[in-house]
Amino acid sequence: GAGVSQSPRYKVAKRGQDVALRCDPISGHVSLFWYQQALGQGPEFLTYFQNEAQLDKSGLPSDRFFAERPEGSVSTLKIQRTQQEDSAVYLCASSYLATSGANVLTFGAGSRLTVL
Amino acid sequence: TQLLEQSPQFLSIQEGENLTVYCNSSSVFSSLQWYRQEPGEGPVLLVTVVTGGEVKKLKRLTFQFGDARKDSSLHITAAQPGDTGLYLCAGFLEYGNKLVFGAGTILRVKS
Numbered sequence: 001g002a003g004v005s006q007s008p009r010y011k012v013a014k015r016g017q018d019v020a021l022r023c024d025p026i027s028g029h030v031s032l033f034w035y036q037q038a039l040g041q042g043p044e045f046l047t048y049f050q051n052e053a054q055l056d057k058s059g060l061p062s063d064r065f066f067a068e069r070p071e072g073s074v075s076t077l078k079i080q081r082t083q084q085e086d087s088a089v090y091l092c093a094s095s096y097l098a099t100s101g102a103n104v105l106t107f108g109a110g111s112r113l114t115v116l
Numbered sequence: 117t118q119l120l121e122q123s124p125q126f127l128s129i130q131e132g133e134n135l136t137v138y139c140n141s142s143s144v145f146s147s148l149q150w151y152r153q154e155p156g157e158g159p160v161l162l163v164t165v166v167t168g169g170e171v172k173k174l175k176r177l178t179f180q181f182g183d184a185r186k187d188s189s190l191h192i193t194a195a196q197p198g199d200t201g202l203y204l205c206a207g208f209l210e211y212g213n214k215l216v217f218g219a220g221t222i223l224r225v226k227s
Contacts, residue, residue: 035217043204109157109158
């Protein structure tokens with residue numbers, strides 16, 4: 001597709017359930033990022049992939065959060081034993097390197113997770 | 117502690133007014149970006165500034181990167197209701213590929 005696709009767009013989970021959020025990046029984009037965004041706030045970095053390699057996972061808030069990108073394309077963010085504080089919008093972005101040397105990110109519309 | 121301090125957090129102005137949003141840090145960035153986000157959508161890139169002192173214009177929007185590459189500003193001239201949204205600054209630190217965001221400025225332009 002032309003853009004970054006995320007699914008599901010909305011997910012309601014009961015506390016303690018596991019959830020999986022999917023990201024389909026733009027074809028050919030090497031880098032992929034996951035962010036967590038609370039309402040009215042800026043996105044908080046979670047993790048970053050270059051191809052299938054997870055180069056930075058310093059933003060994952062706990063060991064309940066796990067991300068993978070096994071074939072260097074589609075990525076999945078998994079949250080185990082969800083807690084209410086996990087309620088947020090999870091944004092995925094893929095990027096290419098511009099001639100200026102800066103990464104140009106394209107974001108998906110996000111997956112809104114509500115934990116009851 | 118937020119690596120990028122963005123101000124103001126909220127701005128409500130009348131159509132036709134000018135405004136400036138600031139983004140400050142004690143860290144040096146290899147590049148800095150400004151995004152705009154509408155409700156229910158992901159952030160959309162407006163501009164990337166790479167060189168210290170760089171100024172870029174996008175219609176009524178003017179972006180400036182500080183000489184030391186630690187701060188940036190976004191100036192909007194003659195704001196319109198269509199400018200309403202969440203404006204985010206974000207920067208790539210000098211080393212690494214992590215893009216860090218400011219907390220955002222919610223702009224509301226009233227007609």
